[in-house]
Amino acid sequence: MISTKKMLILILLGFMPFLSFSQKRVKIKGTIKHNQTKLPLFGVNLIITENGIGTSTDSAGYYEMTIPTGSYLLEISHQSYFKKYQKIDVRRDMVMDYVLDEKVNELEEVRISANSSEQNVKRLGTGMTTLSSRTLKKLPSLLGEIDIIKSLYTLPGVTSVGEGASGFNVRGGNIDQNLILLDEAPIFNSSHLMGFFSVFNPDAFRDFNFYRGGIPAQFGGRISSVLNVNLKDANATKLSINGGVGTISSRLLIETPIIKDKMSMYVAGRISYIDQLMQVIKIKRLAGSKANFYDLTAKLEYRPTTKDRISISAFQGKDQFKLAKDSISAIDDNGDALYDWRTTNATASWSHYYGPKFSTRLVGVYSNYDADIINSDSLTAFKLNYNIVYKSIKGIATYNLNPKNEIDFGFQFNRYDIQPGLMEPTLPSSNKNLIRLNPESGIETAIFVNDKIEISKKVNLGVGLRYVSYQALGASTVYNYEAGKPISFLNIVDSVAYDRGKVVKSYGSFEPRLSLNFNISASSSLKFSANRMKQFIQLLSGTTAALPTDRWKLSDTYIKPQMADQFSMGYFKNFKEKSSEASVEVFYKKLYDVVEYKDGETLLLNKFPETAILQGDGYAYGAEFFVKKNLGTFTGWLSYTYSQTRIKVAGPTEEETINNGKYFPPIFNRPHSFNAIGSYQVSRKVSFSSNLNFSSGRAITYPASKFYTSGAVLPYYNSRNQSQIPNYLRLDLAMNIESHPYRTSGYRGSWNVSLYNVMARKNAYSVFFRSKNPYNQFYSKVDIYKLSVLGTIIPSVTYNFKF
Template sequence: MLFLSFSTTCGQRKFTLSGVIRQSSNEKPLPRAAIYVDETGYGTLSDTLGRYQVLVPKGTFNITVSYQGFFTKHQRVDVNNNLMVDIIMDEKANDLDEVVVSANSASQNVKRLETGVTNLSIKNMKKLPTLLGELDIIKSLFSLPGVASVGEGASGFNVRGGNIDQNLILMDNAPVFNASHLMGFFSVFNPDALRDINFYRGGIPAQYGGRTASVLNINLRDANAQKFSGQGGVGLVSSRLMLEAPIIKDKASFFVASRFSYVGYLFKLLPQQNIKNTKADFYDITAKLEFRPTKKDKIALTGFTGFDKFKVAGDSLANLEVNASSSLFNWRTTNGTLSWVHSFGTKLTSKIVGVYSRYDANIINPDSALAFRLESNIVYKNLKADFNYLPSEKQKIDFGLSTIDYQIQPGKLRPDNAVSQINPVTLRNESSLESAVYINDEYDFNKKFSILVGVRYSFFMNRGTGYTYNYRDGLPKSIETLTDSTLYAKGSVTKSYGGIEPRFSAKYSLNDNASIKFSLNRMIQYIQLISNTTAALPTARWKSADNYIKPQIADQISIGYFQNLNDNKIEASIEFFYKKLTNVADYKDGSNLLLDKFPEASILQGTGRAYGAELYVKKNIGLLTGWMSYTYSQTQFLVKSKFEEETINNGEYFSPNYNKPHIFNLIASYQAAKRISFSTNFTFSTGRPITYPAAKFYVGGLVVPYYANRNQANIPNYVRLDLAMNIDADPYKTKKFKGSWNFSIYNALNTRNAYSVFFRTKTRYAQYYNKVDIYKLSILGSMIPSISYNFKF
């Protein structure tokens, strides 16, 4: 039921008070600023463009606007008709008695409706310790409750029992299918180009769909429409530069932000020959062009491209140069977004968006006899319309529709020279269409109780490639049970799926400083990344739902208690969640999915469950600021079939390889002087599951390991401490050019954390003397210092 209310209070006519909340220094909008009408007690938050709308009766009112890091603004307004009032906020000086960590209004921890939502501040992230001087948005997520990773250097992140492909990552509405540089060591997001980051892992609004675990929504900054300016930085592995300027003052503006690495040049300075020839470089460019033809319209064109190349120059374990192991990995992301925001009067706003996104990945092997090139890509085209409607001061309604076209080339192998013995292989192209309509209705019954009721209906069509394979009934799917194929007309629908995805959130305020929140939601995912490795390579293939592989579904319920203490200086919360997982995917033992023509014979689907508790405490104000998070969670899959070949772990529950029951993070920053601050990051987590061999056999003189149950053991626990010192620019310096320094030590305890564990049998003259040695593989097994210089002008 949607609470559609269009009546006015006590029959009194209401007028719309609206406008944009901006910074005084550069006119940039402030998203999620809190604005309240003192006399009525009602208010709202500004949207991502800094816009706000509240309904008030005729009269004179005092409005209060607050945004952490800025002085609270009090303004008196006379309302006789619909009125537009832009509000300019002044940023606080960097005084010793206050260091702001949160970018949101101090009370939003208690007052906002959503559960499992975090808004990240770029300003605060820049103070944290970094790896090789690179601020990484994705790694910053690991300090939040409910977020984990399989290990250092792994791409992606895992949220509340979800795999890495179950996170929807959006940058100005364009999806990012691989958010990593250098095989997962850094992310593709240039921090200078970002405005705000919203991370949803609990109550996800109905406008988001297509993934089952989380949504990371990243909005690019608005270009400076007043004056030319720039900023950038120089680090040990990369440098960056951003320039922005008006084209027509207050009408049109642009920015271009670039970043490039020189890791490959650093490798050449090292004495080890097998490392000298390693290639590891990347670059990315982010650009935005904005045009404001009227006060009611805003048109924006954004673009992003990022490219990586990575090659290990030989077998690092054997310290040998072997061309066949010198494959060059390349991957590229190309995104473009065109959006038009229009205000229809004072109550209704629309946003029309067109998106193009393409991800290409390839492997090139230069060996003359086995030279090959393996290519794959996914192309995403999206057209959507979103509307925001404000019928009363108690109610906000969002609704819209979307259509997505997917074109997937899962793999094309071809010889790379005339003498190569590689036989060409081309997998079938995949084409599909995903459409959705949604509506959210947020209603405040009173100052204590609010709800959000939403529903999303999604519909998916696999348009096929002309045919599908058929398998013999009553037998497990395999190449041996393949019978024939069914031919379809090109472009016809071979399989369709659809479903209703309800969303619901509720908040009850116990008092001004405490509230209880509840949410439930269903998410359906129609495409997935298929990889049976611990950490998916950039070349892992995407697969759409078809006749055999069903869409994944997650039903989540969460409840939490939120409280602010000591005059909003401390935020605290505890959340509990439970997820029911349907059609989760796992794989048969020994499956090779890279060029598999019959992935449905290797992919197994079953059910699962994920549950846990998340504790979060954050100190916002004072010389010492920071946050602490602790997560207890468990994720378990059940893959059971009447066929032994399609059953995992004897038909009993098992944990996926990213399940970590205990994760603890402590982030702290201390302002020691006007310009000097110290930061630390401590993290602990239990080791991820792994399958150890239960026994070994000798066959033809070879040692063959025997594996029993899947993921029955765990690698050692993970512990890391990072330290940083920041020297900020003088806040009272009048010169245009300002610089700051960041000194960091990553893994200050010099801990050799295990990424994986493997076994090797030492062969001797008699089998009973053969000894099995256990080896621990560490990716970053030593202390890593770094220095970076950042500047603005």
């Protein structure tokens, strides 16, 4: 037996490696500010190079950390400022304030990541990209506007169904499977002018994080990706104005302090004048058409103390679009259809810094998306309205357990209220009847936790878990269908009515998240990520590209939530002192209950949407290659993606089965995608950039034959989406001219000249068939035609200014 005294000695010896009797620990703290404006800087990293102890500044530019007494070299760094090294000798608690110089007009400023190039290797997880506004300004632009959504197309794993289409497709997912946030507020339609512009004002946003793999647990509700757009901070110390005047639209941002060092705000606006241009440049085939938009973005920040930050942001956008004798209306082909859609968002947040280990953030969100189709034809005059209202409260806390372990945890409560369709006649002569679909409501509640652990110098682990609960609410009517027969309004046997607020259907699910980073060396790493995501709201669209008035549908008794399990692995490498980098990622995604549609069914104003919707399982897989040059007079990147997506819908009856129960590609499946982005800095004043894009054609269903029945000639379709439209190829060029490249204050101006689609290629948006002789269609030869949206060179000139 070991005596008690010996046992205590052994225990004490066991703890000796963790005890230090020789060094006293002291606290250093202070603020980091901009050298000229003296504004506090958020996210500045401070690291003691000798022992790796570090921290970051909060929203007030404040930092605090505890270290042993001694002499050290302190490294202070931020992606937008010059790195600083400071020798410090610490013997007692000290206050150390520093200022940083901003990087202005560096030739090396073109970055696809707002973080340092080291983050390509060091950060956790795969499939994550950060783009800054400064990076986007170097890219060629359509109609003179830099665009967040268009920039995503240059990244591996991201495609679209065609030119001018709204939304984007990520790793085999549909456009509604992407969560798009603007300062935490969801964007249900991210486009202006049916996809030619995005709703994000380039002057108002700071950067964005784009997750297509390795998605943190605080994000949920979509199964493909998360685009988190962050508005710039309102940190004005004096009045400043900047904007741009272009051939299609103009922008203006005004930023001003309200209370010195306490409160500031900015307002940014954009407006187009395409209607006025069409009146000046008279084009006969566009007579009677209409296209215009505007948006306003505003942010107010209040810093009552050094540890508190309150911000309120708001966004409003409005579009009108009409093609004379429009033929894309799902209701009527005879009259002119005006598409009118509006987005109104508001976000309020409060951040509090308790100390170097603990901070919290509380966010409240309101979002309202409203869309109309208006037909003014005297015989069929109507207004069709669709509306979705979203309200959310989200709380998140960050706790630094120690320098090697950081925990995030929180909750989120979302409520959806949808008006899926209200059609009213607008003239006494109209033959349209009043149609009002029953509204839908749902509540989504989630709790989540993330834990980032530095296991060793070579291994970092990220573990996350999200539990989400969803309830579909009344008032609603649930129809019961005859067993053994297809779900059709002809087979309704009875119905059950639910009162307002009554729970109609509930779903719940755990969503685990895992990320692992193994640092092979200081310049290379191997990463792995796994995600499970669920989605309780889906976009119902019967067209190739979503229309503004397409219907969002909540999960209910018949429409199950979509789900995806994604696994991805990647190898990341930096070269030549981080001047270049490369990566390769592979992914596999298993899909459950994804939405497809019965042939020939109508979605708009359908009182029984479950009779038109089918759900099936599927999978997606692919490989993504990426090479980027960060430094030098010539910068840019190459990306290539190979991917395939397959869906299988095998229902209990023939009417509820697609493609005989065999796998088929969805319409957005494009196996090959290649992008080449380049920027050449000729001088401090002049730079040139280019964008080359190639992608294989999307999937499409061609008719196999035609037949004659009941006096009409009808096409016969065999298997769904077994063909492809022609490949897509486009080259864009741009030139940027800085009039005062050396100025850091005062008036500054720049010119952007862009040529979109330099080769004037008539890329196919879709392919259709038509008989040569419309009066003898059965015996007449059928010709193939392609529809091109932008089939020529589009020049643009924009003058940007700031003072």
